[in-house]
Amino acid sequence: MAGGTLSKILGRERASPSGQGYAHYERGGVQLGVLTVVNAVGDVYSRDGNIIAGARGGGGSYISGLENAIREGLAHFSHVGNTTLGVVITNIRADVCDMCALAQAANIGYARVIRPFNTAFDGDTVFALTTNEVDGDLEVAKILTTQLAAESVINIYT
Numbered sequence: 001m002a003g004g005t006l007s008k009i010l011g012r013e014r015a016s017p018s019g020q021g022y023a024h025y026e027r028g029g030v031q032l033g034v035l036t037v038v039n040a041v042g043d044v045y046s047r048d049g050n051i052i053a054g055a056r057g058g059g060g061s062y063i064s065g066l067e068n069a070i071r072e073g074l075a076h077f078s079h080v081g082n083t084t085l086g087v088v089i090t091n092i093r094a095d096v097c098d099m100c101a102l103a104q105a106a107n108i109g110y111a112r113v114i115r116p117f118n119t120a121f122d123g124d125t126v127f128a129l130t131t132n133e134v135d136g137d138l139e140v141a142k143i144l145t146t147q148l149a150a151e152s153v154i155n156i157y158t
Helices: 065-071 096-113 138-157
Strands: 020-027 030-039 043-045 051-053 083-092 125-134
Touching (some): 043 096, 043 138, 051 138, 096 125, 096 138
Antiparallel strands (some): 030 083
């Protein structure tokens, strides 16, 4: 399988193709976006908890890679070459610590929809950058970033 894949927790032969997704918010001059590329060891879940992309079971349907790996003793859990990359982009005035907080918020959003996420077998990384153009509420930006990160992943598969 060439390109990005996910749910390699049960081995590459049961993995699914993946890709990149984006979600954006704009209001009152504040802009916030999250771009994500998923090449994860885990499965992707919808907001209601259903698998929307993941390991393939018999007949091609999606199964929980994590639950099956636990039952099978995590036999394939050591695969390398997995990573989810994210970029949080905004125009709010923020310092380095604020931008780290936005990157952490994106990680929380990813963990809501990619399971497992941020394991020792993933190279998950989030970058955050700002143009420092407008005043904005950092707490609101963190909440939105969490939502946008999850949405950007779900957008790949819907």
